[in-house]
Amino acid sequence: MLGGLIVIKTALVRLLEWIVIVVVATLVLDVLWGVFSRFVLRSPSRWTEEVATILLIWVALLGAAVAFGRNEHLGIDYLVRQFDPTARRMVALVVQLVIAWFAGAVLVYGGYVLVSETLRAGQVTSALGLRQGHVYLAVPISGVFILLFCLERMAELVLGRERDVIDGPEPRSGADRSVEPPVDE
Template sequence: MNTVKKVLDKILAVVCIALFSFLVLLVTWQVVTRFVFNSPSVFSEELAKYCFVWLSLFGSAFVFGENGHMAIDFVREKFPDKMRMGVEVFIELVVIAFAVLVLIMGGYNATSIAWNQMNATLHIPVGYLYAAIPLSGIFIVYYCINSIYLIVTKKKPLEEIDLSTTPKAKSDLQGGM
């Protein structure tokens, strides 16, 4: 399970870096064409919107894998370790339910409906653009299942388990830059 997580982490990291880089280039191109050439690019603004959505969805899935999302853990800290582990498993199950119902099923339905619609600006099916929704849901569900597996097998709260997969990330967590 750890090998799959490492591969998925690397893929999502590369995809997010590529999307962010492409987004910067698109926005720069839009600014140059609008203010330098006085003729704004037709496609770059629309493509940047979808690129940002894909980046947000895949980035959020990646953050789930690193357990780096925001959490209000004031109440959770009041519980003893065994009960805290139960609360963490419950939270992961709630996230799985949300991801399955909203992201995977809802995203699949939206993608299916939009599959035959063409984007007027980009001339591609809108379904391709919506496909990031169920994909990110699948990644989030995998990461939640992985977290539950780690909590159960390590018999520790999630915050005490090292989830980082790269040596650089591990050294950063330990304070070494």
């Protein structure tokens, strides 16, 4: 059962990574077009700043879900490592419960309320005329991913497979590892 969860989590993280890559590439092209149209064509595009803002919102929130899914976020593992192995599991479980509460209550539920209220109010973006609620969909969507990754991590803790939870991410392949600086001889 846990193996299946890990396969699903890995696939979701990989999918999110590709989405973030595409959104970042689109963001770069948008900003380059904004600079080009403003300074070379002398006719600034009205929409580029708004697109950049929207893309940055999505990159930040989906990127947070990717970092959480890869267990590469800041701070939590440092606290957990300070305890003996028995206490580590309990502290890690409490931390995951707090994160699950935050992801569920603030990101998923709060994001749902934000999206539904802005859609109900009919708010639209100024330059593109997009419904503002669609922009805010990044909040509950990222919350769902973080909550799913958190539940998978709690299952690892409860079932005794806590290597990824407590010791941080597994080593990456050789292509992904940072290069050690050369040793002076």
